Amino acid sequence: MKPAESQTPLTFRDYASALKPVWCPGCGDFSVLSAITKALAELALRPEEIALVSGIGCAARIPAYVNAYGFHGVHGRALPLATGLKIARPELTVLVTGGDGDGFSIGGNHFLHACRRNVDLTYIVMDNQVYGMTKGQASPTTEPDWERGKLTPGGPQINPFQPLVIALASGANFIARASSSDPNGAARLLVEAIRHPGFSFVQVLSPCVTYRPEQRHWKKLVRPAPVEATDEPARAARRLLTDDSFNIGVLYRGHRKPYQLAMGSAGDNLTLIEEEFST
Amino acid sequence: MTASFSASDSISIALAGSGGAGVMTAGSILLDAAGQSGWYGCMTRSSGPQIRGGEAAALLRLSRRPTESHDDRFDVLLAIDWHNVARFAAELMLDGDSVVVGDPQGGTMPDAIVALRARHYDVELKKIAKQMRGGRPNMLALGMLSALLRIPLTVVVAVLEAAIGAKGEQVLAASVAGVQRGAELAGAVELGRPVPVVERGETRRWRLTGNEATGLGALRGGVRFVAAYPITPATDCLEWLAARLPRVGGVLLQAEDEMASINQVIGASFGGCPALTATSGPGLALMMESIGLAVAAEVPVVVVDVMRGGPSTGIPTKSEQSDLNLAVYGLHGDAPHVVVAPTSIADCMRTTQWAVHLAEALQTAVIVLSDQALGQTRAVIDKPADVAFVAKRALPGDAEPGAGAYRRYALTESGISPMALPGMAGLQYTADGLEHNESGTPSSQAQDHAAQLDKRARKVAHFNFGESWADVEGDGDMAIITWGSSTGPTREALARLAAEGKPTRLVALRLLSPPQPALLEEALAGVRRVLVVEQSHGRQLYRYLRAHYALPGEVRSLSRPGPLPVRPGEIRQQLTQWSQP
Numbered sequence: 001m002k003p004a005e006s007q008t009p010l011t012f013r014d015y016a017s018a019l020k021p022v023w024c025p026g027c028g029d030f031s032v033l034s035a036i037t038k039a040l041a042e043l044a045l046r047p048e049e050i051a052l053v054s055g056i057g058c059a060a061r062i063p064a065y066v067n068a069y070g071f072h073g074v075h076g077r078a079l080p081l082a083t084g085l086k087i088a089r090p091e092l093t094v095l096v097t098g099g100d101g102d103g104f105s106i107g108g109n110h111f112l113h114a115c116r117r118n119v120d121l122t123y124i125v126m127d128n129q130v131y132g133m134t135k136g137q138a139s140p141t142t143e144p145d146w147e148r149g150k151l152t153p154g155g156p157q158i159n160p161f162q163p164l165v166i167a168l169a170s171g172a173n174f175i176a177r178a179s180s181s182d183p184n185g186a187a188r189l190l191v192e193a194i195r196h197p198g199f200s201f202v203q204v205l206s207p208c209v210t211y212r213p214e215q216r217h218w219k220k221l222v223r224p225a226p227v228e229a230t231d232e233p234a235r236a237a238r239r240l241l242t243d244d245s246f247n248i249g250v251l252y253r254g255h256r257k258p259y260q261l262a263m264g265s266a267g268d269n270l271t272l273i274e275e276e277f278s279t
Numbered sequence: 280m281t282a283s284f285s286a287s288d289s290i291s292i293a294l295a296g297s298g299g300a301g302v303m304t305a306g307s308i309l310l311d312a313a314g315q316s317g318w319y320g321c322m323t324r325s326s327g328p329q330i331r332g333g334e335a336a337a338l339l340r341l342s343r344r345p346t347e348s349h350d351d352r353f354d355v356l357l358a359i360d361w362h363n364v365a366r367f368a369a370e371l372m373l374d375g376d377s378v379v380v381g382d383p384q385g386g387t388m389p390d391a392i393v394a395l396r397a398r399h400y401d402v403e404l405k406k407i408a409k410q411m412r413g414g415r416p417n418m419l420a421l422g423m424l425s426a427l428l429r430i431p432l433t434v435v436v437a438v439l440e441a442a443i444g445a446k447g448e449q450v451l452a453a454s455v456a457g458v459q460r461g462a463e464l465a466g467a468v469e470l471g472r473p474v475p476v477v478e479r480g481e482t483r484r485w486r487l488t489g490n491e492a493t494g495l496g497a498l499r500g501g502v503r504f505v506a507a508y509p510i511t512p513a514t515d516c517l518e519w520l521a522a523r524l525p526r527v528g529g530v531l532l533q534a535e536d537e538m539a540s541i542n543q544v545i546g547a548s549f550g551g552c553p554a555l556t557a558t559s560g561p562g563l564a565l566m567m568e569s570i571g572l573a574v575a576a577e578v579p580v581v582v583v584d585v586m587r588g589g590p591s592t593g594i595p596t597k598s599e600q601s602d603l604n605l606a607v608y609g610l611h612g613d614a615p616h617v618v619v620a621p622t623s624i625a626d627c628m629r630t631t632q633w634a635v636h637l638a639e640a641l642q643t644a645v646i647v648l649s650d651q652a653l654g655q656t657r658a659v660i661d662k663p664a665d666v667a668f669v670a671k672r673a674l675p676g677d678a679e680p681g682a683g684a685y686r687r688y689a690l691t692e693s694g695i696s697p698m699a700l701p702g703m704a705g706l707q708y709t710a711d712g713l714e715h716n717e718s719g720t721p722s723s724q725a726q727d728h729a730a731q732l733d734k735r736a737r738k739v740a741h742f743n744f745g746e747s748w749a750d751v752e753g754d755g756d757m758a759i760i761t762w763g764s765s766t767g768p769t770r771e772a773l774a775r776l777a778a779e780g781k782p783t784r785l786v787a788l789r790l791l792s793p794p795q796p797a798l799l800e801e802a803l804a805g806v807r808r809v810l811v812v813e814q815s816h817g818r819q820l821y822r823y824l825r826a827h828y829a830l831p832g833e834v835r836s837l838s839r840p841g842p843l844p845v846r847p848g849e850i851r852q853q854l855t856q857w858s859q860p
Contacts, residue, residue: 047707083546269527
């Protein structure tokens with residue numbers, strides 16, 4: 001992170017691009033976009049020192065809507081792309097945005113290993129329990145009896161993926177949940193997540209008003225988590241396993257050191273390496 | 280190109296045994312010692328899939344002249360044991376003039392080898408080794424072969440010291456004693472042919488594998504970020520880089536799978552760092568979608584495919600040239616990119632270095648098709664000439680309009696648009712795999728799609744690839760077109776034909792895609808017959824050439840699947856028969 005150098009402090013509006021989002025009216029992702037720009041303004045990061053990386057899906061459209069460097073890549077591969085970028089350019093602030101299908105289904109393996117590797121990225125998953133961009137199929141976080149997905153007419157019939165539990169088991173060091181119904185609260189949480197050294201994972205409950213209109217009701221269910229974040233994995237595991245998925249806040253914060261591969265300085269020149277081949 | 284090459288210039292040795300018997304160690308030390316004594320040569324590893332207990336053979340050819348091809352036959356087969364050698368019978372071309380040395384206590388000589396009627400010597404390697412403190416049959420074998428080649432014992436001992444000195448004095452002393460004893464045992468073996476006399480010349484020589492040369496080419500080209508997922512036979516290239524990248528200010532990151540490694544490379548390159556990954560066929564197949572992303576988002580990346588037998592898991596440890604179709608045609612959509620292939624072990628360095636240069640200059644994906652025969656063959660060669668290819672990406676100049684006016688995908692005449700890097704103020708943009716307009720804003724409009732397709736095609740089609748597109752050698756009205764590891768045997772066949780007064784042209788393609796019809800037409804001017812030599816069941820190069828080139832005169836194909844290489848003798852024979860009226 002690099003402090004702002006410009007004379008006039010930037011406001012959250014300076015972090016929005018001129019592009020109009022493709023989302024449906026009422027989509028939770030509008031609030032998440034707003035929370036991201038507010039968090040960036042709060043941190044006073046220069047737009048050119050920020051990169052947003054995403055895969056495919058409604059939530060993955062966010063990079064183009066932010067005034068920062070962005071990469072809208074292929075489905076499910078945002079985390080490795082961001083990992084390569086952060087290791088090559090450690091001074092950048094790198095955020096990854098996406099949805100539950102992108103992150104937990106096609107990108108599931110990368111999610112496990114990003115948690116494990118602990119590169120200093122902030123991963124924001126807008127979870128709406130549905131594939132919106134392909135018009136309403138069940139996602140890994142969909143309930144087993146949700147019958148409105150045309151690919152799974154009788155409901156998916158499998159238990160939902162538990163992202164926060166999996167993140168903890170995979171070694172994630174910062175696990176939080178936010179809600180799109182409270183953009184200012186989400187922004188405060190994102191500030192913490194971005195400041196946290198190493199991989200931080202933020203699930204944002206972000207309703208899909210088109211395919212899951214019942215999710216509008218979420219705003220009445222969410223509440224601040226009743227207890228402070230723990231740094232004990234066993235306690236966090238118990239909380240996350242019994243959690244009704246509406247507790248908002250930082251739920252686990254560990255102390256593991258971020259993964260760092262120093263790009264280093266060129267100590268040897270190539271001639272020394274080539275000498276190994278001489279015979 | 281070798282001016283002439285006669286049988287007396289070289290000697291071919293197969294050292295075989297069960298996996299873990301130490302044939303690769305003995306073979307490598309023999310190659311090193313031969314190299315220090317003035318020989319050129321190469322050693323190919325052939326092994327089964329087992330880590331221990333399978334079969335292993337070190338196939339060596341030592342020569343007075345530079346060579347990267349194996350001969351049509353072996354002069355010597357030394358079997359440390361016979362237990363698994365039958366699995367190699369097809370790769371061990373022996374005849375009545377060959378000499379076979381084997382341990383009668385180590386299993387039975389396979390019928391397929393008995394049938395070749397080579398002169399045969401029994402040497403009780405295991406028993407003799409057992410009588411020595413710390414004795415190992417492979418060191419006896421090394422001593423025998425060194426003595427037969429008249430390599431001075433002092434040279435072998437010096438190489439041993441360098442290779443295994445770290446294992447302690449006792450191990451070293453036992454090995455030296457084994458080599459000495461082996462040299463004595465060699466007295467009973469009559470080669471039945473003169474051993475070429477070699478002298479250590481003035482030229483500086485290098486000893487390296489194609490995979491190491493590929494790694495060095497990457498470093499020379501400017502690659503400082505490598506992502507790696509292990510896969511045979513590319514792993515040793517990645518391991519070589521892992522140990523050396525930090526010494527030049529770079530990093531290697533081990534990824535969780537090939538989709539991760541290619542995307543890590545794209546991310547690093549987006550950040551401005553020249554980046555590469557290496558894999559083999561199955562890994563390349565997994566990376567294809569994201570290579571298309573690099574093409575669409577115009578991010579330079581280099582992907583090395585060290586080809587092995589396919590499809591599917593195929594034959595991981597052995598060579599084949601059957602990923603050409605995948606590399607050229609495997610991307611969805613119209614996705615102009617570059618495919619290159621090294622023509623020799625030394626050329627792995629040049630071609631990879633060139634690939635980095637091309638990727639950076641063209642802001643696209645470049646696939647390097649190496650193969651196991653190049654990658655895992657260790658050769659003693661003249662130090663390769665330096666080439667000047669470096670990574671140079673077009674970056675925005677000071678005149679670039681900033682603050683929202685920057686057009687990342689500007690429609691330039693060359694098709695290459697200046698690429699802003701994170702950190703450059705006022706030039707923020709979003710790289711996108713979605714079709715986009717000049718600014719990078721997603722667009723599904725026909726005119727934007729056509730304009731960007733044209734731009735991406737133009738930059739590759741109009742680029743001047745220069746003289747590196749192929750190795751063009753020789754003259755005559757017959758020509759061979761080949762690529763990759765089939766180039767070595769082809770060069771040797773053509774050297775033999777030249778010595779017989781039958782000059783023949785060689786075109787070894789380094790640039791496979793985009794095709795260069797005008798350059799090939801010029802190279803083949805006056806040619807009446809063209810033979811296409813390759814190692815694939817589906818004759819992929821032949822079909823590719825027929826699709827994209829107008830080849831002159833009559834065209835034939837000499838192609839076989841791996842792992843058996845095309846031999847110089849059969850290339851020569853085919854051309855000789857063809858040229859008879």
